[in-house]
Amino acid sequence: MTSGPPTLDDVAREARVSRSTASRAINGADRVSPEAQAAVEAAVARLGFTPNRAARSLVTRRTDSIALVVPEPDTLMLTDPFLTGVLRGVTDGIAGTDLQLVLLLSRTGEAPGRIARYLGSGHVDGAIIASAHERDQLEAALTRSHLPAVFVGRPFGDASGHHYVDVDNVAGSRLATQRLVDRGCRHIGTVTGPQDMSAGIDRLRGWRETLRAAELPTDAIAHSDFTGTGGATAAAALLDQHPDIDGIFAASDLLAEGVLRTLRSRGRRVPEDVAVVGFDDLGVAQHTTPRLTTVHNPVVATTKAATAALLGLLSGAPIPAAPQIFPPYLVEGESA
């Protein structure tokens, strides 16, 4: 009467079979007669039965849930587009499974190791790590605990031993920089992202390589975090030190947006006086004035791939140890 949610026993009784048979029918085992199968299915539908996850976990020793670790945005608006893409990618990736997605937002000033401890405690079957920043503890804890995990974005430091999916950041920044070279820019600067993230490092590298190949100067570098404000400040520094700059590669669209603001306030026309190319194409680029030329970063696709890889690991599939690297491509705008 006051029974709460229906249990497997209720289903079995309703279907006039034993609990084991009901269990087998529900979990798609093969040794079940068609009649029994049908009876169980009918009973399940009639009762609205849903397996109790806790009970199931207890015996299967799986939690049927995975963790998604994401960095807390430094400022609202900062990593937002990235965050949104990641969320969508993972959600898409687990659609159709009965996996629960447990969200772990890594707080900036928090006691280090909270997340590592959580991941090591057996509360989840695996993890997607979209945390771009350096996190020695996390990576170490991950290898120690043998928790199946896939990174979105090459892990900082030694990537060997970790599965990851990434966009080819070096190729992307080459694309961006080459565009500036091709349109005739002779002194091309860059506003970099944080150098404790692989994306920040790689995007600087592509810029440098392209300019070297073109035998152009590589002296105009301004470091920044991935914020619009940071980009504006960095661009100002760049213009002060190198007034003759005629092109800027910004390591993200958010940065580029700040760069455009500075250029406008200084009366430099874009792209006539200074051409600008960004990176990411996650929505910001379409809303700038002028519309930003940028490099598309397929975040949803990479995250989806990472999730698929994790599902593979969980199902014990043969593991392709090699990272999956997605190609970026240039998106036409008006800024270059």
Next chain:
Amino acid sequence: MTSGPPTLDDVAREARVSRSTASRAINGADRVSPEAQAAVEAAVARLGFTPNRAARSLVTRRTDSIALVVPEPDTLMLTDPFLTGVLRGVTDGIAGTDLQLVLLLSRTGEAPGRIARYLGSGHVDGAIIASAHERDQLEAALTRSHLPAVFVGRPFGDASGHHYVDVDNVAGSRLATQRLVDRGCRHIGTVTGPQDMSAGIDRLRGWRETLRAAELPTDAIAHSDFTGTGGATAAAALLDQHPDIDGIFAASDLLAEGVLRTLRSRGRRVPEDVAVVGFDDLGVAQHTTPRLTTVHNPVVATTKAATAALLGLLSGAPIPAAPQIFPPYLVEGESA
């Protein structure tokens, strides 16, 4: 030897007490001697014991996890700032508890009821619903299942019977519109948000009320979704139909951003020719040109409050049925 994670039995053995005592010590019951308490704590630390959630859930009939239901952004960049704020609010809100956060991203084109079914299946102890859109099924399912839930933003339709926390959208849009009135605008238009969201409706209402009180015309209305592109289109329509417009209240900053773009492309100066006020202040406003005058929407605070309210419900605290409404305030920019 090959035992896997340590169990309560291991702890008990290590601490030389019974399992029950160990359990009591760990769960902070009172009837435990100081020595036993210390012994257990030492054993826990030594073994790195973490309670098995599944086993605990099975007996306590609680899952120690809550769901966060958020709408999938219609476009990247769209509801991003909102989403980020919500995530932070909830995360802050459950910090210090051992609650798991299960993320439920509501897909736009999905089979309706997926989320409702999930919430009704006993997989979580409660839910925060940040889904602004109309979702009859969800609200109905929620009342039917008696799952403790708190909405962020007044639920669409009949809000009675639902707990919610919200910013005072009507007051906010009054603030915005009054600002335009005060600076001398005589023909003030509005670009609305979707009229199937309470925020969209309320923000339109505040605009109308303010203009009526000021005895100014309320004929210049253009509806839109909450995207920048939508705002740009709506603003164009507004200018076409009412060329003499000298002020626009946009129901969100994203909309306002689109409005500014249209005004610029039509050669209208802001704020000299047309003054603009937005709503939300979630990061977008600071990056527009000119910097947007807007109304601050304390998303993190409301979401945190919603989470606190949910925790209260879960602990069986006396439930304040009345919604918590947060006051908005005007943020100075250059656009009005």
Next chain:
DNA sequence: CTGTTAGCGCGTTCAA
């Protein structure tokens, strides 16, 4: 204050 005893709901042997 402590230990003993019983399940929580489910998957999975093992015989039949």
Next chain:
DNA sequence: TTGAACGCGCTAACAG
């Protein structure tokens, strides 16, 4: 193909 029995790790009565 089916059912009976067991145990996953833990909390909560109940005696002591």
